[in-house]
Amino acid sequence: MPLRHQDFRHFLDALNELNPAQIEDAQTRIRDLRRKTEAISEIEARTSREAKCPFCGEERRQKWGRTRTKIQRYRCGGCQKTYSGRTGSAVGHIHRPDLFMVVLRDMLIGSTPLSVRKLAKKLGLNKYTVWRWRMLVFSIIENRVTPAFSGIIEADETYQRESRKGSREWVRHAADPLNVPAPPRPRWEDFTSQGLKMMRGLSRWQLPILTVADRGGAKLFQRLANHAGATLQDAMTPLVPRDAVLCSDGAAGYSKIASAGGIEHVVLGSKPGTRVAAGCYHIQNVNSLHARYKKFIKPFCGPASKNLNGYIRWLELRLAGARPADVIRGS
Incomplete structure (x- = not known):
């Protein structure tokens, strides 16, 4: 009353x-x-x-x-x-919607999101509760509308090391090597602690993340299944209209996309003097997005690859200035 x-x-x-x-x-x-x-x-x-x-x-x-x-x-x-x-709604069974909203604000608003442990301590919650809520947010935001690109379109890939954080594969194999198959690769820390030779270049353990942006502000991060040129073509073809200008590096996949669709293609290099063509063609916007991605993902110390799409979508919402209400209304 x-x-x-x-x-x-x-x-x-x-x-x-x-x-x-x-x-x-x-x-x-x-x-x-x-x-x-x-x-x-x-x-x-x-x-x-x-x-x-x-x-x-x-x-x-x-x-x-x-x-x-x-x-x-x-x-x-x-x-x-x-x-x-x-x-x-996706938040229908949460008993503390007020604390869930605090977690959501921390994810979307502010310079750097808190770690699960720090946020749990701040709110007086169990760390696993905060982790489940983050995974719930990932399930809410997983569906997105692909932006429409036009004009000068920049495209490039960045890479994220494959992670099996939380996996028990190595422990189970060590405990019962006769019945449990060996994991497909050593643990990353074993390369340092056991003096193993690190795989050089872009091995299959480097997961490609396609980044696309145009001068109108539309942007997209998309994890690719592998390094194959055909995979890149399948991802890029629906994004680039025929009247656009595609700016990229010299990867063969981009050239095939441009030639197949009759699209004007500007190839840029990484050395000084080759990074900008005709004063307006460059891929500096996607390079900036790569830097922001690296800064965003670094505090999570290599998130499990099975959750990587959720982290990518989370970053997209932060860059778009999404508010907690936008996520709740979409649930």
């Missing part, structure tokens, strides 16, 4: 009598309440936009109290079932 106006005024007047420790405690309580209120607002905004019943699609509804987490509940005028803004 909300405070009456005069009671609220008395409450404000009493703040002048608080000592520093009490003021700190009050600030913490108010911060937590604000966090919960913001989370409720984001979830209820989803219900206001999508007024249909998640069970039968009926638009007629009436307010039907509030949930345990103070979110407005509705009763469907058709099937008579009750629902809220969380029903049918």
